[in-house]
Amino acid sequence: xxxxxxxxxxxxxxxxxxxxxxxxxxxxxxxxxxxxxxxxxxxxxxxxxxxxxxxxxxxxxxxxxxxxxxxxxxxxxxxxxxxxxxxxxxxxxxxxxxxxxxxxxxxxxxxxxxxxxxxxxxxxxxxxxxxxxxxxxxxxxxxxxxxxxxxxxxxxxxxxxxxxxxxxxxxxxxxxxxxxxxxxxxxxxxxxxxxxxxxxxxxxxxxxxxxxxxxxxxxxxxxxxxxxxxxxxxxxxxxxxxxxxxxxxxxxxxxxxxxxxxxxxxxxxxxxxxxxxxxxxxxxxxxxxxxxxxxxxxxxxxxxxxxxxxxxxxxxxxxxxxxxxxxxxxxxxxxxxxxxxxxxxxxxxxxxxxxxxxxxxxxxxxxxxxxxxxxxxxxxxxxxxxxxxxxxxxxxxxxxxxxxxxxxxxxxxxxxx
Numbered sequence: 056x057x058x059x060x061x062x063x064x065x066x067x068x069x070x071x072x073x074x075x076x077x078x079x080x081x082x083x084x085x086x087x088x089x090x091x092x093x094x095x096x097x098x099x100x101x102x103x104x105x106x107x108x109x110x111x112x113x114x115x116x117x118x119x120x121x122x123x124x125x126x127x128x129x130x131x132x133x134x135x136x137x138x139x140x141x142x143x144x145x146x147x148x149x150x151x152x153x154x155x156x157x158x159x160x161x162x163x164x165x166x167x168x169x170x171x172x173x174x175x176x177x178x179x180x181x182x183x184x185x186x187x188x189x190x191x192x193x194x195x196x197x198x199x200x201x202x203x204x205x206x207x208x209x210x211x212x213x214x215x216x217x218x219x220x221x222x223x224x225x226x227x228x229x230x231x232x233x234x235x236x237x238x239x240x241x242x243x244x245x246x247x248x249x250x251x252x253x254x255x256x257x258x259x260x261x262x263x264x265x266x267x268x269x270x271x272x273x274x275x276x277x278x279x280x281x282x283x284x285x286x287x288x289x290x291x292x293x294x295x296x297x298x299x300x301x302x303x304x305x306x307x308x309x310x311x312x313x314x315x316x317x318x319x320x321x322x323x324x325x326x327x328x329x330x331x332x333x334x335x336x337x338x339x340x341x342x343x344x345x346x347x348x349x350x351x352x353x354x355x356x357x358x359x360x361x362x363x364x365x366x367x368x369x370x371x372x373x374x375x376x377x378x379x380x381x382x383x384x385x386x387x388x389x390x391x392x393x394x395x396x397x398x399x400x401x402x403x404x405x406x407x408x409x410x411x412x413x414x415x416x417x418x419x420x421x422x423x424x425x426x427x428x429x430x431x432x433x434x435x436x437x438x439x440x441x442x443x444x445x446x447x448x449x450x451x452x453x454x455x456x457x458x459x460x461x462x463x464x465x466x467x468x469x470x471x472x
Contacts, residue, residue, distance in 0.1 A: 093463040096406050096436025098131040098368070099124055100185070103138045103154055105443035106167075110157030117170045120442060125178040127451040128459040132175055133269045133329075133438065136168050136259065137186040139193050139238065140207035144168035144263065148255050150202035160202030172264055181465055183267035183327060184259050188252065188311065189243060190272050191225065195235035207241070207251060214247040215285050224248070226281035229295060234276045243275065243307035244286040249314060256319045260326060267327030267365075268315065273308060274333065274353035278345075304352040309361070316363035320471075327468060329366035329406070330355065334384070336369075336395055342388070356399035364403060365468050368438050369396050372410035382414040389425060393432055404435035404466065411444040419453050426458040435466050 106116040124132060136143045141152040141159065144167060150160035155167070168184070175182050191208050192198045198206045211224035224247070225233050226240045233239060241248040256268055275281055281304070282294035290303055312330065320326050332355040333347030347353035358364035371389050373382065389407075396405050407429035413421040422439065429437045439445060 093461050094466050095430070095434075095463045096131050096366070096404070096438065096465055097129045097459060097463055098133055098183075098406060098436065098438030099129045099445070100133045100438060100441040101135060102185075102441050102443075103135045103143060103152065105441055107152075107154040109154060112155050112163065112167065114165050114167075114170060117167055118174060121171065121174040121178060121180065123442075123446060123451045124175075124180060127454040128462050129180060130463055130465050131181045131183060131266075131438070132171070133183050133185040134168065134171055135185040135187070135271075137184075137255070138190070139187065139198075140191050144259070146204060147262075148204055148251070148258055150204060150206055159199045159206070168263055168265075176264070181266035183269040183329065184263070184265045185269040185271060186256070187238075187271050188273040189226070189240040189248075189275075190238035191241050192239045193237070195233075195239070207248075208239070210251065211241060211245060211247060215242075215245065218284055223284040225283060226276050227283040228277075229279040229282050231282055234280055236276075238272070238276070240272070240276050240280075242281055242283045242285045243304065243311060244281070244283070244289045249311055252311065253314055253319060256315055257322065260319060260323050265326070267329060268319070270312070270315075270328070270330040273312065273330050274347065274351035275304060275308070276351075278350045301349075301352060305348075305354045305357070308353060309357050312358050313361065313363045325468070325471060327365045328363075329368060329404075330358070330364060331408070332367050332369045332396070334369050334371040334392055334408070336392070336399070339395075340391065342383075344383070355396075359399060359401045359403040362401065362403075362470065365471075366404035366406050366435060367396060367400070368406040368408050369393065370408045370440070372408065372440060373412055373414065378414035384410075386421070386424060386428070390428055390432070393429065393434065397432060397434065402470070404468075407432075407434050407437045409437055409439050411439060411441075411448060411450065418448060419450055419457075422450065423453075423458050436463075 101120060138152060140149055142149045143152050151162055153159040155163040172182050198208050200209055212222055215224035217223060221233050224242055224245050226242055228234050287294055294300055316328050320328050333351055333353055335344045335346045337346045337348045338344045355367045369392060371384055371392055373384050393407055409422055409425045412418055415421055426437050
């Protein structure tokens with residue numbers, strides 16, 4: 056009787072733990088299966104849209120994310136900390152994100168990244184800081200000025216100037232207009248941008264106990280970009296008219312990735328560098344698909360061949376959310392694209408990207424099939440996009456009882472010094 060009472064008290068103390076800010080939180084221990092753990096990345100993308108609205112964010116959402124992820128036995132969270140040259144963590148070199156408070160540069164009174172790192176590490180989950188690389192602002196308007204620190208948009212404007220009222224340091228299309236249909240993006244040819252971005256990554260690594268850096272939008276805006284004056288000036292020729300311009304653009308992106316790997320990762324042993332990749336590297340099958348290499352001047356196979364990336368995650372998601380047209384990303388095409396990335400991996404980790412919605416009527420069956428296929432192909436694991444959709448569909452329990460039933464540990468990166 057006495058022993059049973061002691062056990063109950065101990066379990067209660069383990070369940071109710073005080074958080075860093077003095078509040079009480081429910082600590083849900085992970086139920087571990089007997090036997091050896093698997094070795095695979097079980098990644099979950101957490102975008103800024105998954106846990107914020109336009110003008111506020113609730114710290115309780117961070118706790119929810121960790122609890123749900125731990126219960127479903129994810130072991131890596133790709134947590135977005137930079138959307139449009141802004142910060143979802145205490146600045147730093149870039150202003151507080153507008154979505155946290157409603158105003159760019161306004162302190163929301165808490166630090167989302169610090170909270171997530173603390174709680175995730177308590178549960179044995181890695182946190183990889185997920186950064187949009189080239190996007191500078193969303194839409195065609197300029198961001199608000201006067202923030203501290205000053206927004207990158209204005210720093211690049213001062214560095215590169217304007218031509219006919221157009222920002223020279225942003226990506227232009229072949230008609231010499233600043234591209235802004237989704238984002239305004241920094242020119243990958245800008246040395247000032249590289250210097251700033253590497254400083255942001257270094258600052259993150261030095262101030263937070265993160266386990267990796269994860270790059271997104273590490274590509275040009277499209278096939279007809281970029282004809283900005285910075286690019287043409289460094290290339291010493293007009294865009295797309297001289298031979299080799301496309302290859303030169305790929306080299307600009309490659310250079311950003313290489314600098315991160317060689318200059319930032321070396322400062323913290325064991326820190327991962329991973330990146331998302333366009334789902335089709337090159338359309339050698341005649342699918343009629345845009346490709347990372349030809350359409351966006353992104354060459355992740357060069358990063359792996361050059362040994363300056365630890366992992367690549369192809370974003371192989373569905374292409375039409377309303378299913379109004381024949382579904383493009385069938386299982387066969389998913390498998391084919393994954394095999395192609397694996398063929399150029401040079402021993403680096405390939406982590407299969409999986410969406411949460413399909414046009415077959417059984418979304419979870421499709422997710423599980425792709426997880427099993429990733430294992431069959433010998434990938435380093437899988438990553439699911441994204442948290443909010445997975446939560447809305449209620450698939451965390453399905454993962455825990457199905458393909459994530461056995462716990463998994465994150466693979467090593469043995470090539471690191």
